Amino acid sequence: MLTLQCPHCGVHAEETELTGGGEAHLKRFGPGSDDDAFEGYLFLRENPKGVHFERWRHSYGCGKWFHAARCTVTMEVFGTYTAQTSKPPQDLLDRISEKRPGWRWRDLNEPA
């Protein structure tokens, strides 16, 4: 069972109260972009074994979107954070680096 704390209302929501929104921090490439960029936006996703960043919606609750960082292997939740950002907060990245030295996700690397 996955439990995520909604950063908007503070509820510890259980997985069935949430709706998954797929991978986090996608940059949209729409009409006018080249084929490779459009393909990447539409189809290409991370499929990590380990640290992952996702969007979730507290649908059976306050209704707000938020982000979550978790481990796809152990289901450990590193933290949740606002949807109004294009990258995870630094304190969360630091916490992940402590727990998963050498982790990597897209261009987010452990700080040298």
Added chain:
Amino acid sequence: MSEGFEELCRVRPIARQGMITLRGDLSAKAVKNAVTGVAGVDMPSRREARHVGERAILWMSPDELAVLVPHEEAAVAAETMRSALAGIHALVADVSDARAHFRLEGDTIREVIAKLAPVDMSPAAMQPGMVRRTRFAQVAAGFWLRDEATAQVFCFRSVADYMSGLLRTAATPGSAVGYF
């Protein structure tokens, strides 16, 4: 329920409950005044339900409140709020006839709710004066604890029969788990 058996708690539909939804900036003074003015109840903070008698304000989300008033007052109360909020970015909707409410009374309300909703119902986590939006089995619902032995559950009116069945089943005599 057949006579001679004790339900885990009493389940009673509240026939006519006025309910007004307000969405807007909950930190704005005008919004607070509009809501507390018609409700006659203090402003709740995050996840709180404040009530006096049959009047209440429920915190529904960071930008949403539900105001409970007697059914016959709801239309006027909504109009009062609307005019108090004229020119302010906010939404007021009288949803009295779109919701169904149930009152649960008894010492085992925590157990009855815990059977239906994925909510930590331990006394440490869910305390009187708190409101929670969640699901009861397959439908969206919310509830708040008026006190240690009284809960009020609400859902869309379209699923009122389903909710009534759920609550009565969870309170079936002899089905106590004794967890809390």
